[in-house]
Amino acid sequence: xxxxxxxxxxxxxxxxxxxxxxxxxxxxxxxxxxxxxxxxxxxxxxxxxxxxxxxxxxxxxxxxxxxxxxxxxxxxxxxxxxxxxxxxxxxxxxxxxxxxxxxxxxxxxxxxxx
Amino acid sequence: xxxxxxxxxxxxxxxxxxxxxxxxxxxxxxxxxxxxxxxxxxxxxxxxxxxxxxxxxxxxxxxxxxxxxxxxxxxxxxxxxxxxxxxxxxxxxxxxxxxxxxxxxxxxxxxxxxx
Numbered sequence: 001x002x003x004x005x006x007x008x009x010x011x012x013x014x015x016x017x018x019x020x021x022x023x024x025x026x027x028x029x030x031x032x033x034x035x036x037x038x039x040x041x042x043x044x045x046x047x048x049x050x051x052x053x054x055x056x057x058x059x060x061x062x063x064x065x066x067x068x069x070x071x072x073x074x075x076x077x078x079x080x081x082x083x084x085x086x087x088x089x090x091x092x093x094x095x096x097x098x099x100x101x102x103x104x105x106x107x108x109x110x111x112x113x114x
Numbered sequence: 115x116x117x118x119x120x121x122x123x124x125x126x127x128x129x130x131x132x133x134x135x136x137x138x139x140x141x142x143x144x145x146x147x148x149x150x151x152x153x154x155x156x157x158x159x160x161x162x163x164x165x166x167x168x169x170x171x172x173x174x175x176x177x178x179x180x181x182x183x184x185x186x187x188x189x190x191x192x193x194x195x196x197x198x199x200x201x202x203x204x205x206x207x208x209x210x211x212x213x214x215x216x217x218x219x220x221x222x223x224x225x226x227x228x229x
Contacts (some may be wrong), residue, residue, distance in 0.1 A: 002160075007129035024199065029183070036220070041205050041222070042121075042222055043118070043220040043221050043222035044205060044207075044220035045220070046217055046218075046219070049217065090222065092157075095138055101147075101148075101162065101170060101172065102157075102159065102218065103159075104156045104157040105156065106155070107156070
């Protein structure tokens with residue numbers, strides 16, 4: 001069955017510290033991979049996406065993610081977090097042929113300590 | 115920057131009532147979607163819409179649900195007779211195309227509360 005797992009429900013990091021949010025997927029074909037962020041009261045904003053090519057992708061707001069096929073993972077990273085990064089982060093996968101429907105992880109809530 | 119808008123931001127209704135959630139997709143986009151997120155649960159796909167017809171729908175999207183593009187700008191989701199379990203955040207999204215490389219842009223959501 002197709003699924004996306006984000007094993008951490010909450011993560012707390014200090015402002016200025018590095019961040020890694022985990023995402024593992026189970027997908028029969030070559031997936032397209034996405035990270036979205038949802039700030040309080042806001043919609044879902046695309047941070048970055050991976051389709052093919054370089055397995056390290058750069059996104060907005062200083063985020064990057066690395067696709068590791070052997071581990072079925074697509075972890076999101078940021079070298080130094082800011083208080084404004086506090087939000088919920090969602091990993092999603094979509095079929096290569098179309099993105100008629102995205103399959104979503106449960107989300108990881110990021111809390112920033114001052 | 116163009117964005118997807120949704121109204122209202124919060125809707126409270128009585129069980130059994132009809133609700134219509136409204137969305138204005140990005141103007142040059144051709145594909146439209148509805149997702150929902152029950153509190154504390156994953157985002158779930160409901161339906162996709164193209165060329166004035168449903169392209170794909172999930173098992174959640176039963177006969178109580180319908181979508182429509184009544185004019186050139188709005189995209190609506192109607193729930194005919196709401197149930198308590200319909201309480202959720204409903205997200206509208208749109209994309210230029212439907213290939214995997216086409217990004218879906220999401221609106222801020224409508225929080226539906228069914229009492």
